[in-house]
Amino acid sequence: MSKATLDGKAIALDDAYRQAASILSGAKFPLVAGLGADVPGARAAILLAERLRGAFDHLASRDLLADLDVKRSFGMFTTTANEARVRADVVILVGPGLTKQWPGMLERLALEQAPVHGTHAGKPRQVIWLGPDAEEAKAVPGARIIPATLEEISGVLAVWRARVGGRRVNLEAAKLELVDGLAQTLKDAKFGCFVWASAVGLDALAIEMMQALVTDLNVTTRFTGLHIGARAGAAGVTQASGWMTGFPPRTGFGRGYPEHDPWRFEASRLIDSGEADAAMWISAFDGEAPSWTRSDIPLITLAPAGAAPARGLFIEVGQPGVTHDAVLMAQETGGMTLRTATAPSDAPTVAQVIDAIMAQVSEVSPC
Amino acid sequence: MLTVLRGGHVVDPATGKDSVGDVWFEDGKIVAPPAGGKADEDIDCSGHVVMAGAIDIHSHIAGGNVNTARLLLPELHRGIRARLANTPLSTAKWSTYETGRLYAQMGFTTVIEPAMAPHHSLQTHLELNDVPIIDKGALTVLGNDDFLLRQIRAREPESAINDYVAQTVGSVRSLGLKCINPGGCESFKENMRAFGLDDEVPFYGLTSRQIFQTLQKATQAVGIPHPLHLHMNNLGIAGNVQTALDTIDAAQGLPMHLAHVQFYAYGKEGSNAFSSAAAVFAEKINANPNITVDVGQVMFSQTVTISSDVLKQFNSMPGGSPRKGAIFDGDANGGGVVPYAYKISNYYNAIQWAAGLELFLLIKNPEQVFFTTDHPNGGPFTAYPELFALLMSAELRAEMMSRLPAEALEHTTLPSLKREYNYYEIAQMSRSGAAKLFGFTDRGSLAPGAIADIAVYKKSRDVAGMFRKAAYVYKDGDLVVKNGEVSHYKRGKTLHIAPRFDNNINKRLDAYYAELYGLPRGIFDVPDAALPHKDAFAEVACKE
The missing domain is CATH 3.40.50.740 (Rossmann fold)
Structure with missing residues (x-):
């Protein structure tokens, strides 16, 4: 009753x-x-x-509008979790707490397996995790961890974007080499995919920076994004x-x-x-x-x-x-x-x- | 209740009628005039044109890509007026509710959404369910999906492909099959930026030609009443008429519907290397009765382009206005949404506008050419009344042409075309022919036994005004529009087919989904229980 x-x-x-x-x-x-x-x-x-x-x-609404505000003011590239699973050869996880936002994420994206669709099928997948939680950092074996606080993510993406575009950034040599290596990985991707959740606290500007980077990368290769929906x-x-x-x-x-x-x-x-x-x-x-x-x-x-x-x-x-x-x-x-x-x-x-x-x-x- | 619409100009190509007469209906169906019968309701229709309810065969009104367009462009659909009583959300701009109201007001009673992705069909059906008054249907999309491409690559027998096609079309509750830039969307995921009829899809080694020919045959073998609905390669590109002509040659004489052909009627003449090639295209269509087309007429307005041709949409982004867009790489086709403004002062847009009208006027059989703007891609469906008027008046066209860039008029045959459509031809295109194209035997006609979907228009010199606000519209015999205003809502049905197939394909697909995605295939189903109402669907028979 x-x-x-x-x-x-x-x-x-x-x-x-x-x-x-x-x-x-x-x-x-x-x-x-x-x-x-x-x-x-x-x-x-x-x-x-x-x-x-x-x-x-x-x-x-705060979270859903963070994504939507980027889409309706700038534009957006997206894909499905299935397509990321079967095709993405470079996956960049953005931000902390993604596995809390979507507990099934790692199983669904099968990141440890090689992509099975596309001419790059069978080649190992590269995973980069920007700013994960301490306890999440080891969740994906072989993932490259780029430590960053939530607040730093936007800046890191901006530096990546600058280097992908061949623009100057003010970084010490060792860091610059690291960033340039990363930028090259992004440019070499056949079908790259960012994964993010605005609910972890990413604001519209961080999401826009990421989508702008995706837009730039799509000039020469294919890149897209997968967003994790709000609660x-x-x-x-x-x-x-x-x-x-x-x-x-x-x-x-x-x-x-x-x-x-x-x-x-x-x-x-x-x-x-x-x-x-x-x-x-x-x-x-x-x-x-x-x-x-x-x-x-x-x-x-x-x-x-x-x-x-x-x-x-x-x-x-x-x-x-x-x-x-x-x-x-x-x-x-x-x-x-x-x-x-x-x-x-x-x-x-x-x-x-x-x-x-x-x-x-x-x-x-x-x- | 027995009703008679008395003394109107009845235009009903299905029965060959084009004269003053009466139309009787009872219990939702057209009936023969009863001997000495007295109607419970007697409506004077003198001075009016009486037609069956119109059928729009290709209009993007529902689904994830359409909804992305809504959410992408809040600035394009601000409301301005409150709704009438008992019509919730009917003035919510661009909502499903407004869509039903506006179509009904124009006398349209059936509308087909042409691009339902199999993996996102439930949302399309939920949206269609929320389009009031009219009946709906959807075509589902294959031709960039891994399962089919694998089948063709492995040279599987036609029977196996037929089973897959029949299973897919049936399980997503669609009316038939569309193929959108066959292989082109898959190729875009492989970073190809152009894809022609005989280019090879990487990874699969198949050409576009092979893919659509396979689906064309399967459509016939499965008994789907609607021929394969093809969105060809190279949409919107100068010189692409060659692709269209080659595609017609590749059609093997089998039935095929070519979508929004205006976007393929381009040559490379003139200083802008962009001209109308509609005349040669129309000639080809006239010579190939197995081909039907809809036009995708451009009307000068701000609009948004919505297409599952992701490659084309990506390439369109730099010309978008306002400058933003959404590109979705889906499990198969996906979709792209790019706003666009067609301007009368723009040379290219003027050529597009003229080429569409040329096709309408040069294709001889009105049941071979259909009436669309590819809503919203060439313009909103609300521009149909203006388009009817243009087809019916050479003078009106001349008036519009005087406003186009002079150079554009040198690269179209439109100024030489004096043909004017009459009511009968309008009805062939929008009623009888459209019904035939989808195998509907219960509509598009005022013959006894047909459902009483009827549009009554008050004759006027203002043809656009006449078609914009029907005097009366009946849906299943219920009065839904009076004096151009929707008076109340009723629920329409979603029409679908249920072709037969060998059940073994289900086992095979279960295994495929488990292996590839690690998901139960049922997650993509459209069960009755997911719809708000039990009687949301109505089945249309397949061909034997």
């Missing part, structure tokens, strides 16, 4: 749906945030935000948001059509400033709590059992791919897939709960 609580006290599910509808309908500018959901959950949440003429944001279903939610509204999360419907503004529709700012006067927080994967500080805004939380906040309305939902089958973006393919439940339960999905609430939210008539 699924559960709902109000300020920690159990209430009937139907009452919870009614209350949620009433809170959201009564708000001047409601926010649908968190969006930690599978694709159907995101789809339902965005339709709800639209009907309410509110706004929506995802809890990992809580961010990649799938971004895709659904894209086809539904044309925009990624941090989009509002106050004027009756979508407007995207990464500052204006950032969830914590909307709540802490009081611009949003009610919120639905969706965090179905792990019950992660919102990052805003204000506690006087009416709140409806959709999260798994055990993640009920002390305050506000809580409606239990299942975990996508765990308690119910779920459409999610698969990091291992770069495409959407239907994940079968690993521990099925009767907890409702985010989409089911939102549809039940939506049924009680009247259509807002347009201006």
Whole structure:
């Protein structure tokens, strides 16, 4: 049996749906945030935000927008994990904690094996890891480790890029030789691939520097990139948001059509400033709590059992791919897939709960 | 409920009708006029043209590459107006919802997305599912995939290749097969920057010609109603008409559809070494009835090019506007997205515009040439009404030509072409012919038994205006558009075929995916349970 609580006290599910509808309908500018959901959950949440003429944001927007901002301001080369696995002869892992962002990364990329596609098939793969965690550094046998702090990564990439382009850099001779050797490795690659995760803390400028290097390398050879998606279903939610509204999360419907503004529709700012006067927080994967500080805004939380906040309305939902089958973006393919439940339960999905609430939210008539 | 559309100019090439008459429908189907029958609803259509709902055979409306374009260009699709009641997201620019609304308003009721990558088909289907009102379908893409290239290299028997093609087309719920720069995308991964009909794909030692000929035969053997849909090599390059002519010669007399042929109608004449070669191309098409084409007309506007021809898209990046782009090396084809602005003052763009119109006007059989802008590559599908108008008026074309660079007019035969399409020919191209091309027997026609997808246009001297806002549109007999506005949403279906094949190919593919990727092949499936609605799909019969 699924559960709902109000300020920690159990209430009937139907009452919870009614209350949620009433809170959201009564708000001047409601926010649908968190969006930690599978694709159907995101789809339902965005339709709800639209009907309410509110706004929506995802809890990992900082990370997903770091990548997207580079794509939409500069451009981007990408590939799939499968293509990196079968074809890449030079792989550059960028930054610390990649195996935490994607625990299956090393198995999936099979870096210790030689590429099997292309005229270079069978020749040993070269792996370079720029700025790994201390405990990760030995994870790939034979990988060349370039130590760097997170903050230094952008500068290191800039030096590589300068030398790939044959430009002068101010480095001592020994270091310059090292960098030039590296630049030559990159230029000699047949199909090179950078692997990164903005979620480890890379900012848009570091990612742009890497993509600019990829662009330069593509003048004479083939190079691309593989990005590791942000947490809580961010990649799938971004895709659904894209086809539904044309925009990624941090989009509002106050004027009756979508407007995207990464500052204006950032969830914590909307709540802490009081611009949003009610919120639905969706965090179905792990019950992660919102990052805003204000506690006087009416709140409806959709999260798994055990993640009920002390305050506000809580409606239990299942975990996508765990308690119910779920459409999610698969990091291992770069495409959407239907994940079968690993521990099925009767907890409702985010989409089911939102549809039940939506049924009680009247259509807002347009201006 | 029995409805009659009374007294309209009925233009229905499927039944040969081009005269004033009535169209009756009931329970979602066209019916014969009942003897002494009285309609529950009697709509006066005098002064209107009544046609079957239009079919767009090639428009990039869904899938990962289209979505990349949306996310790449937030500045190109800012909203401006609120939606009407009960049409969620219908004014969200460039959304799936807006796509359904805008097509329906123009009287289009079926649209084919022509480039669904087998490994990313679920997302395409989720997007198509969110296109309201109209029916949809998708072609899937082979010809740069390792499995097929290995099969051809190993000279496997045709039966084995047929099984692979049938299995793929069926499992991704597609309507048929497209081949995009056969071998060219694989070659781009091998750092080739140009790839012609007889260039060899490194690693596989196959030519483009061999690849598409193999797929052409397989398409016929498997019984896929739509002929192989080919995006040829050398798209957009001066002098590439030779590639197109050679490709037609290579077609072995078998059915083949050539996509967006305007982009292949280029010679090398003039001081810019770029001219229209549409006349010689059209002559070739006229002489080869096994070939069908869609035009990919250029319309002057800011747009974005979206293509799985990654090699071509990479080469296009320096000319992009705004200057940015996304290049995706996929498991097979991948995709490239590069914004582009077609300008009337630009010599090259003017030649492209003229070459497209020449093809329309010089290809004699309207059921051999189809109506596309290769949305959004030549221009958005919303430019169709303007294009209809241009085809129907030599005067309008002359007016446009007066604004082109004078030099461009010296390198096209367009000024000499006075042909004007009539409603009947428009309907052949966009209704009856399009239905035949995909083996649809239930649409593109107003014959009794066809589904009641009907477009009614108020006759006007402003042809573009007439086609932009249909007076009435019925989808499966439901009124969905009135006076040019969508009045309510209904859910359309996604059409697909389910060809038969020997199940042994499944075992072989399971082993292939396990060995190559270490993944269960099912991760790429499109199960019914992944779609929001149970009845998302409808099957179209294969040829026996």
